[in-house]
Amino acid sequence: MARRLYDPGPVKRALRSLGARVVLLLTVALLPIGAIALYQTHEVRQQAELRVALALQALTESAVRNERTMLQNADGVMAHAGAAMALMADDPVTCTQLMQRFLSGNPEFVFFAFSRTGERSDCMSSADPDMRGIAQIESSFWDKPERNVTADFRGRGGEPLIIMTYPVTRSDRMIGALRLAITLSALQAPSNSLEEDGEGPVELITFNREGTVLTSTTGLADVAEKLPRDDRLADFVGQNAFSFTGDNNKGERRAFALVPILPGTLYALGAYGGSTASLGPVGMPVPAWVFPILMWVVSLIVAYTAIEHLVIRHIRRLQREMLEFTKNRRPPEPSHAPDKPQELRDIDAAFLTMTETLLHDEAEMENAMHEKIVLLREVHHRVKNNLQLISSIMNMKMRKTSDPETIRILKRLQKRVLGLARVHQGLYEAQNFNSLDITDLANAILEEMEQMTADSRKPVQIIREINPVALFPDQAVPLSLLLSEATTNAIKFADAPEGDTPWIKVEIYADEPDHACLVISNSIDMTTPETAGNRGLGRQLITAFNSQLEGELNITRENGVYKVAVRFKVASVVPAPRDY
Template sequence: MTQATTGWFSSLAVRLLIFLSVALIPIGLLAVMQTGDIVRRAENRADAALAGLTRDAAVAEREIIQRAFGIAMGLAPFARASWDTEDECAQGLSELIEQQEMAVTAGFIRSDGEMWCASTGETFDFSDYPGWSDNVAAREPTVNVNPRAPISKRPVVTVSQPFTRNGAFAGFVFVSVPHESLALGRSIVDGSGLTVVTFTSGGEILTAMGHEESNPAGVLPVSRSLEDLGSGPVVQFRDTSVSGDPRSYSVSPILDGTVYALGTWVPTPHGATGPFSIKPEFFPIIMWLTSLGVAFATVYRLVMRHLSKLRRQMRAFAKTRRLPDPSNDRDVSGEIRELQQSFADMAETVLHDEAEMEQLVHDKNVLLKEVHHRVKNNLQLISSIMNMQMRELKSREAKAVVRRLQERVLGLATIHRNLYRTENLSKVNAPQMLTELTDQILALADAGQGSFDVDRKFADINLYPDQAVPLSLLVAEATTNSMKYLGTGTGRWVRMRLTVVDETQILLEITNSKPESESDLAPHTADQGTGLGTNLMRAFALQLGGQLDFEDQPDQFSVRIVFTWLGFDAEDQDAQEAA
């Protein structure tokens, strides 16, 4: 029986998974592109939301700083007018501060650093104050934060506006506002995870509010400084913070060239939220695996499980010849149902044909056995006629010739008797056939007076009739020849061997002892030497496809032949045993 290939790739399930995987690759690529586009859109929306929240959170600070600069610019004419009247100047500034709820202090500082007029009535020398020389050199509006102002003794944010007198730089007008007043946008950022840091174009942090307001330096980007961020328009970027977190950043100007707002938060991963969060990169893989699973489950339910059932029915039928049970599955497709019905019809046809063939083989065996039986009976009848004829003969030579012919006829009868007795006409058991044949020949042989030893060893092999018939005739001639020349003395013996030399070669050897002189031969043997037996043995050896050899030694004579054994292979053995 031919064995089916059972490699892993020959499995229908494996091939189906491979082909479905290849077929779903375009869908997977499309899902990758769509997911990437969705992620980019989500990032753009997140960046836009960050920029919007940053601008909204900085609105209050923008208004306060702009109002402070407006007050400072409005006080510049007053500073020029009251240059020499310090008392009137201080009183006027004091009244102004009382009218402005947001301002804490206001005053004028000359270019040499002397504050000669202030709303508090105090004077102060800023010439040695940090950053004063830079402000004088720049002569531009500035914003500074001071955790403890020298005049108000409290945290303030001071805006400075340069002014001129008689066309020349004269100094600065400053207005200080409480530091806490710039955090009015905290309500916008609370709960959003947003941190807003305001800073000057020089990189000085003014305020911080929101999620990380206690550590504003930790949320600043690593690769960009505040000076760099304050040198351009609105900026959107992603970077790692000083604390090591990946963050999104948005820079919005509060006062162009002077004050900026930096908004930042940790971006939320795009994808499913909750206890089973999934990164967007996994969506195409999940979609591809889901599609593959659905397609495979569909094909398995509609096709593969029915094919597996049909395969089991075929295997069961091959082993037991049991007809498959009719399928009652309602979800079987028409094509599968037709396939199952075709197999059921085929199985029924096979069983019917096998039954007919077995009947034909049985009838043939009966007829052949009857033929062999009739041939055996006819040969025995001929042997009986010869026996009756020998009683009428007077000549010893004639009786010997008829006896030799009778022995050949009985040998043929023995062969046919074995053939009709065997269960399988295509296989003959060699040792059983040769034993019965030689028993009969030895019983009929006239070996003179006395007894002799017979040593027989036949290998247990089976032969086709095409080899069994010439082999039995050859053994009959060789055995008869041994009896003929065995002699009449003592110590006589005959040895018969049938041996398997290798897997394909068989050796037949028949050896007999020889008398010491021709006077010891049987009286009717000395004058018999026609050579007919030798010619017959050569003819039988030719039918067996072997070479006949004779070995004549002083004390014994051997007939030997080696021929090819037409053995039975496994399929023939199974077929014969089944028959």
């Protein structure tokens, strides 16, 4: 009987496959390499971003170089003037001359003035009425006097001016403030256009400590749209140079670079677009983790393809050959695949040798089995012939004797001998010695019994209900003998009331999966007492045959029916030989 292999299902079968395990092991092997690659890619990206950020800061520094030089120069001038004002602030004439001298030495400045604390200015480089308003310092400045830079549009002809305010102290006491005006055109003259090579900022904005925009290379009309959306300019005050990315208020993606012009007072903010808007390295638009993933996927594809081509497809072919050999015992054809690994060639050769050995051994076993079957058929045939010879000898003895009792005993003995002969005839006619269907054998025995009752003066009706039951010969023989003996007794003692025909009923059927039953019933005349013959040799033989079957014997006599019932377990393997 072929063993049925456990089927784990398609999912577990796929997970247990060679390909899946190779993928798992390769994933574990590539995990450290992937982690190193991810770390290195991250580091390279960070270094590239840092270089881009530094480059943007350098570009912004270059774009505001002229403004820084001029404003730092102005800051130095105001520092020297502040020191002088501490000595001559009380002399307006000398102060005015000093303002004019400072202005003549620095033609980029258009106005210079000193104002006492809370008073109008009486010390200025020019008495031009258009400029006198610039000298007046707002009262809010005196509440918190700090160096500051603002924009003013009160220059000659409405020309924009950049106003620098510088507090002046004497002995740590505020005495006034200096104001210096620079025209915007003079401040931006050397850098009035962006870089011609396209790498300069899209917008360049300067703002003071309050976050007020002073200048913009694209004009002040729409400067609010060019500022960072999520940051206030005042929040950048006090910080060193740095770069960041974000959207402006117009929704455009920009990279911003902040550069201090006068730390704590004036700052420049450059906005960059194009490939620099992400602060990422050029040519790396994808995240850093994509490259290790791609490396892992490509490695898996290459490894799985190699395993599939070199191993798995040959194993599948070998599996098909094994299944084909299991079904029809056809040996496989030798494989001559040139790309097959040597180890698989050795497995193929071993399998081919195994199939040839199995076929040779099976052929020898079939020959030996055939010889045994022929021998067993001959044995059963000769035993049947010998039993028939004994029956013939008994016939000769019965013809030579005139004693009725002797004749009766010999006939009874002859029936038992013929019953044995019938069993051996059924055995040598059977196609399978390991499993014998009791149906044909039982019907043949009952047909002979019917023939005997037909020839006798006492007709008996025989009712048969024989169902197929497969038995090993070691159980079929005692069951057939028990059937013959019990049926003979039933025919002998079958009786019925006046006017009725005696009958016997024979039943053979399977009871539950592993049991079988033989039931022989016959009619009796309840007015006739039980005879002593029912406890004679026939009963002893029935008990002996039941003992060989290891069955349960039940004999009853009620309601005009005499019943012999035997229930036994059908052997699932060939029983061991026993001596009786």
